[in-house]
Amino acid sequence: MRTTLEGTGRTVLLSSEAPFVVIGERVNPSGKRGLAESLRRGDMSLVRQEALAQTKAGAHVIDVNVTAEGVDEETILPLAVQAVAEAVDAPICVDTADVRALAEALVVCPGKPLVNSVTGEASSLHAVLPLVKQRGCAVIGLCMDEDGIPGDASKRLEIAQKIVQAAQELGISKDNVVIDPLATTIGADSKAGLGTLLAIRSISEKLAVNTTMGGSNISFGLPERSLINRSFLPMVIAAGLTSAIVDPLDEEIRRAIAACDLLLGHDEFAEEFLQRFRGGW
């Protein structure tokens, strides 16, 4: 499993043999009133700021999402993608449920982006995968279908297989599909962490594709979310997870990921770990 993504000046590799890939989540107006307002005005200054701050903090890929009330995604998403591409040299993760906005954004996005996302629903597969094939990029496949997010790992593996197969039928290689098993919160179901862990393990081992997930869904609704998130990351990274969509400005997350790379033998002579330690993280 080797997925490469390209920005204007940087190639990022997702692989179980390489350091963990951090996809910065902050260019997203959800819960950020200031960013939502500036997007409605078509002002990209905050988008540029967030992209820069995240790459400085060590993000390898920048997720770009502009979904908010009053924002015309078809117009604004391409502008935001261009703004990020001008601000930083990292690959972009184009994040939208609007297929037309996705198509427009992929036209202006440089390099080889990651599309976020396709699901196992027939309508999603038919709408999104042809755009991915045409653009020659990679795509995140979410383990959900017409029946929602399944609780057990084997059903999530089935959906992942279905997405990979649909991609391959269109000529998209397995290396260009990154599966997100969709972590749900243990606040609602105490077996949810185990389900996600087993899904990542089986998808990594049996399907041999790269994987990603949101780094904080697992703790939703509970206290000590940072503790829970930074304890779950080592579990899932050791089980095969090769990237995550997280907030790279959260120092605890950065520290946990640096420790994971070190512990899994992806940081020879602890070079990166010691450099971050000496720089005060």
Next chain:
Amino acid sequence: MRTTLEGTGRTVLLSSEAPFVVIGERVNPSGKRGLAESLRRGDMSLVRQEALAQTKAGAHVIDVNVTAEGVDEETILPLAVQAVAEAVDAPICVDTADVRALAEALVVCPGKPLVNSVTGEASSLHAVLPLVKQRGCAVIGLCMDEDGIPGDASKRLEIAQKIVQAAQELGISKDNVVIDPLATTIGADSKAGLGTLLAIRSISEKLAVNTTMGGSNISFGLPERSLINRSFLPMVIAAGLTSAIVDPLDEEIRRAIAACDLLLGHDEFAEEFLQRFRGGW
């Protein structure tokens, strides 16, 4: 895999289906000058204090080690074991390389203790296992033999198999052998974490025995030891580790273990996690 240990008033279960078992490491004079001096005088007050403090902090089992210069283990180890058994109701882990001291301590130790430890060396197997059989207790088997600690996981699995087989030949059930793969530091070898992780996974899956390890060896010689230790614990617990010998007075370790139990579905309704959170850990 179900290993039960018994104290004067408490039975502790090691199992992949049960919460993680904390073996408190603090009754050990290594690096503790005050404790070493009081042991030389035969004064057990510090031993009692450390045992009490650890069970209050959530330790399930108390490791008892009196190895220090000038301490006569044959006399002092039984006294220390008795002192701990009087102070707390938890099972005891009798920790010595001195077989005579072990034999004396097992005579006075109540309940069903855990012997720490036997190795894969013929001399160790012949000396320690008969005592374990006679006493009807459990034993920690260290993955090392005449050639030292092997680097690769498959050789450690072989040594574990050899120890389990030697135990079974004497009539000690597999459930009464707890394997310690022996974590070595990533400070000396950047693949050491991965080696230990794979050893735990294969010993848990293929040999189906309980496992334990020291919680801090992995980070020896590196800065940010607490960060490294609390990132390694979720990895190895998710890979099958069912107990560890740690300092339960280290709040970060307590928090990490509580998060692991929660994430692996061993804490229904987050009851224990929320109770600890509300109590300020």
